[in-house]
Amino acid sequence: MDAIEALKTRKSIRLYLAKPVPKEIIEDIIDCGRLAPTARGVEPWEFIVVTDVDTRRWIAKTTDFGGFIADTPVCVVVLCRDTKYYLEDGCAAAENILVAARAHGLGSCWVAGDKKPYAPAVCEKIGAPEGYKLISLLALGYAAENPSKAKRPLSSVLHWERF
Numbered sequence: 001m002d003a004i005e006a007l008k009t010r011k012s013i014r015l016y017l018a019k020p021v022p023k024e025i026i027e028d029i030i031d032c033g034r035l036a037p038t039a040r041g042v043e044p045w046e047f048i049v050v051t052d053v054d055t056r057r058w059i060a061k062t063t064d065f066g067g068f069i070a071d072t073p074v075c076v077v078v079l080c081r082d083t084k085y086y087l088e089d090g091c092a093a094a095e096n097i098l099v100a101a102r103a104h105g106l107g108s109c110w111v112a113g114d115k116k117p118y119a120p121a122v123c124e125k126i127g128a129p130e131g132y133k134l135i136s137l138l139a140l141g142y143a144a145e146n147p148s149k150a151k152r153p154l155s156s157v158l159h160w161e162r163f
Ligand SMILES: Cc1cc2nc3c(=O)[nH]c(=O)nc-3n(C[C@H](O)[C@H](O)[C@H](O)COP(=O)(O)O)c2cc1C
Pocket: 010, 011, 012, 013, 014, 065, 066, 109, 110, 111, 112, 113, 149
């Protein structure tokens, strides 16, 4: 699958098969995350791959809209050091991960991290040192659903030269 197809066919998946994701695929997906653009070349990110069922259940009940992580084979916790552009950098890495997952035939879903009241608790649970911010919790696995969601058409969002 080329990059354009992966971008155009990615969608949020919240129901997964109980089929493990091979370690080499997870590593390649995280490799794509770490190659994201980063302001001033800081690379403030860390990626914690959580497969442990107890930790996933804890995340599921701690988040407000991430209950499905309990039944998702992999949850990638994206953290960034608290730098000037931590949020932009972390989001760029997270998006790379979602698109790479799609290119590997996996489903994914971004669960909110930054700004959520549970962010510090998640950082503590996964053993992050002081000074790290939770960017997102990324569910990954083989999809067991094929949802469709209407999006704003190109003609309503694309403006040439001026708004
Ligand atoms: C910053 C951010 C936070 C999100 N948080 C959640 C969340 O907590 N739970 C969830 O199920 N989906 C979450 N999503 C996924 C969005 O609901 C989803 O991307 C949106 O509905 C568009 O659907 P699509 O991803 O299939 O294109 C989040 C997405 C973003 C970018």
